[in-house]
Amino acid sequence: MALARSEILDAGAGILTRVHDPPCCDTLSTVTSQIGDLAAARRGDPEAFGRLIEARLARLARLARSIVGDADAADVTQESCLACWRHLGQLDDLTKFDNWLMRIVYTTGLRRARWQRMRALVFAAPSSSDGGREPAQPAADPTDGIFVWEALSRLPARQRAVLHLTVVEGLTDSEIAATLGIRAGSVRAHRRRARETVESLWNNAS
Amino acid sequence: MKRRGNFDDAFRAWASRPAGVDVRRLVSAVRGQDHAPALGIRLRPVWATLAAVAFVLASGASWWSRTQAPRETPPPLHATGPIVPSPESDVVVVWIDDETPVYMFLNDATER
Numbered sequence: 001m002a003l004a005r006s007e008i009l010d011a012g013a014g015i016l017t018r019v020h021d022p023p024c025c026d027t028l029s030t031v032t033s034q035i036g037d038l039a040a041a042r043r044g045d046p047e048a049f050g051r052l053i054e055a056r057l058a059r060l061a062r063l064a065r066s067i068v069g070d071a072d073a074a075d076v077t078q079e080s081c082l083a084c085w086r087h088l089g090q091l092d093d094l095t096k097f098d099n100w101l102m103r104i105v106y107t108t109g110l111r112r113a114r115w116q117r118m119r120a121l122v123f124a125a126p127s128s129s130d131g132g133r134e135p136a137q138p139a140a141d142p143t144d145g146i147f148v149w150e151a152l153s154r155l156p157a158r159q160r161a162v163l164h165l166t167v168v169e170g171l172t173d174s175e176i177a178a179t180l181g182i183r184a185g186s187v188r189a190h191r192r193r194a195r196e197t198v199e200s201l202w203n204n205a206s
Numbered sequence: 207m208k209r210r211g212n213f214d215d216a217f218r219a220w221a222s223r224p225a226g227v228d229v230r231r232l233v234s235a236v237r238g239q240d241h242a243p244a245l246g247i248r249l250r251p252v253w254a255t256l257a258a259v260a261f262v263l264a265s266g267a268s269w270w271s272r273t274q275a276p277r278e279t280p281p282p283l284h285a286t287g288p289i290v291p292s293p294e295s296d297v298v299v300v301w302i303d304d305e306t307p308v309y310m311f312l313n314d315a316t317e318r
Contacts, residue, residue, distance in 0.1 A: 050233035061225030066217075074226040078235070081227075085236050148220040151213075167214045168221045202213050 038097060042088050049088070053081050056098065059169070060105050066164035067109030067157050068116065069149050076112050080105040102179045106161055113157035151201045159194035162187055 034055070040048035053060075060080065065073035084104050091100055152160050158180075165176045177184040296312040 046233050046236040049236055050229055053232060054229045057225050057227060057229060058222075061227055062221045065223075066221050077225065077227045078232055081232055082235060148213075148216050152217075163217075164221060167217050198213060 035094075038094055041085075042091075046085075049085055052097075053084075056101060060101065062168055063102060063105050063161065063164055064109055066152060066168065067106070067160050068112045069153065072112050072116070076105065076109050080108045083108065099179050103181060106180055109161070110157050113160075147205060151198050154197055154201065155194050158182075159190045159197075162190040163194040163198070166191055 034052065037045075037048040037052045041052055057077070061073055061077045064076040064080070068076050080101070084101055087104075091097060152163075155163070161180060162176060165171045165179060171179065173184040173187045176187045180187070182190075298310040298312065300308045300310065302308055
């Protein structure tokens with residue numbers, strides 16, 4: 001069945017709204033192939049699913065890294081992709097595929113972050129003066145990547161996700177709200193608190 | 207704000223490093239789950255989860271009620287029936303209850 005160019009672009013607009021990698025993906029052929037891959041993946045084609053994920057992998061991994069850190073980011077990304085594959089048949093609106101996928105990474109990351117916190121509570125070294133409740137002070141050099149994670153790890157996982165989608169992905173409040181399934185007002189509140197915490201750490205480290 | 211800008215730049219640089227996930231490995235992992243529901247089949251149906259939860263709750267309740275119930279001390283043993291000497295004079299049968307005989311063999315002191 002042949003579709004008019006405008007029909008294909010309309011159908012693919014939602015799918016490709018937030019895909020930045022590769023940069024040429026808004027061409028007609030890319031839109032068409034993405035729609036075809038999504039349909040094939042829903043029919044159970046792992047290769048098509050792999051192509052869909054490959055176009056989004058960097059974005060998924062960035063979000064996972066910001067929520068759970070370097071050590072668990074690859075695991076969370078992979079676990080999220082497998083969950084996406086398992087539940088792809090339950091996705092009603094194909095235009096929401098990208099938001100749906102990001103939401104899976106977010107919820108998987110939240111679960112992992114909760115587990116990390118429990119693990120830290122159980123296995124925290126009791127020798128520190130504060131009883132192991134607070135993480136170590138951020139690294140002295142604020143331009144260092146270690147500082148970024150030290151600062152992020154002070155934030156609740158939801159605030160990390162909101163800050164990530166704002167700073168790294170450049171999404172608007174309503175886009176973040178749609179991605180995370182929360183209200184735009186909550187997005188603003190999370191971001192404000194995250195900014196306050198990060199700025200105080202930044203000032204102390206400078 | 208200069209400071210915020212610096213943090214944002216460092217954050218972007220930190221978050222945007224390579225993913226560390228191999229797509230080919232991911233696809234082979236997906237292929238390993240070929241019965242899994244890209245087709246809409248749930249790997250773990252809802253009823254299985256509910257049944258597991260119900261089983262755990264029932265087991266817990268049963269265990270708890272057993273620990274809470276006062277322990278019944280077994281009744282002291284006593285003969286419920288007549289002590290019947292057998293035809294052989296050195297065997298005595300004591301009936302603990304209707305189905306439990308206890309045979310006592312009496313030896314002569316000279317046999318020891």
